Amino acid sequence: MATDPAPSGAEPAATPAQSTLAQQTRPALFLAFLKMGLLGFGGVLPWARRVLVDERGWMTDREFAELIGMCQIMPGPNVVNLSVIIGARAQGPLGALLALTGILFFPVCVLLIIAVSYATVSHDPTVRSAFAAASAAAAGLILGTALRLLMHTRPAARGLCTGAAAFVMIGVLQWPLLWVLPALIAVALALEWRAAR
C-alpha cells in the first residue's frame, strides 16, 4: 500500500522518504504508530524501524538513522519526537498529533493495567523469571537494531569514530549526556565540513 500512485502536484525535490510519506492518509498514519506503541515491548525503536522501513517502506534505513539522529539532539523522548516529525511531514500539525496519540495510547493504558495488577503477580517466581528472560532478549532487540542500522548506513571512517565514541562515553563510561553530546556533535560536524572541502 506504500506504493499507491502519487497524487499529481506532489512537492518537487522531495527525498524518497518524504514523497512516499506525503501520500499517507491520516488513518494509515495513526494505525502505523498505534502498532508501534502496542508492540513496543522493551523499547519502541526496533518496532519503529521495522514498521517504517521493512513493512510500510516509508523510508530507507539511512533516512531512518538520519531522522533518529535529529531526534537525539532535540529534547524529549526520542520516539515521541520521531512521531511528531513523521506525522508532521505526512499530514502537518494534525498528523503530528495523530502519530503522537497513536504511539502513546496503548502504552499508557497497558501500563495502568500492569500497575494495578502488579501486586498480584509480583511474587510469582515463574512470572519473575519470564520477565527477566524477556528483558534480556529486549536488550538484544535494541542492540540488533543498532547493528542493522550500522550495516545498512555504512558510515565513513570519521562516522565510525564518532559513533564508537558515543557508545563508549555514554554506554560504557556513563558520562553525563548533556556534556558529551554537544562536544561529540561539534567534532562530528567539524570532521564532516573538513571532508567536504
Place this chain on the structure above:
Amino acid sequence: MNTTAVLLEIAVRFGAISLFAIGGVNALLPEIHRVVVDVEGWMDSAQFAELFALAQLAPGPNAMVIALIGWQVAGVAGAFVATLAICGPSSIACYVALWWWDRLQGSPIRVRVQRALAPIAIGLIFASGYTVARAADRSIGAIALTLLATAALAFTKVNPIWVLAVAAALGAFGLA
C-alpha cells in the same frame, strides 16, 4: 494539597524536564529522582526504583515511567497529565525545529549535518542496548538470550514479538 494543585505541580515539574531531556528521558532519571523523591517527596527511593522496573514491562517509549509516577501521585488523571507534560513541550519544540529544518531542504548544510549525526545516533542506540543488557544479564543464559536476540534482529527479518515470546517462555520454564 488538593487534586488540582497536585496535577498542576505534576504538569509544571515534568513540563520543565521535557525541555531538558536531550537524548531521551532515561538519561535524566537522576534529575527526575531528585524532583520526585527529594524535592516533592511524592514517594521514597525504593518506590521510585519499583516503578522504573514496572515501566520496563509495558510496551511504549521508555518515558512511560513518567506515567507511572503520575499514577502513583494522583491516580489515572495524574498518569495522563504527567504523560502530556513530558511529551508536550518537547513535541512543540520539535515541530518548530522541523519547520526550520525543512527550509534547508536540498542544502548541502543539511546533508552534512545529517551525515554527521546518524553515526552518533547509532552509537547511542548501542549504548542504550548495552545499558539494558547490563541490568538484565545476570546469568550465562541471559547473556546468551541477549546475543541470540541481537543476531535475530540484525541478520533475519523475524518478528521481534516472537523473540520476546520465546525468551519469556524459556525463562518461565527455568531455562534462562
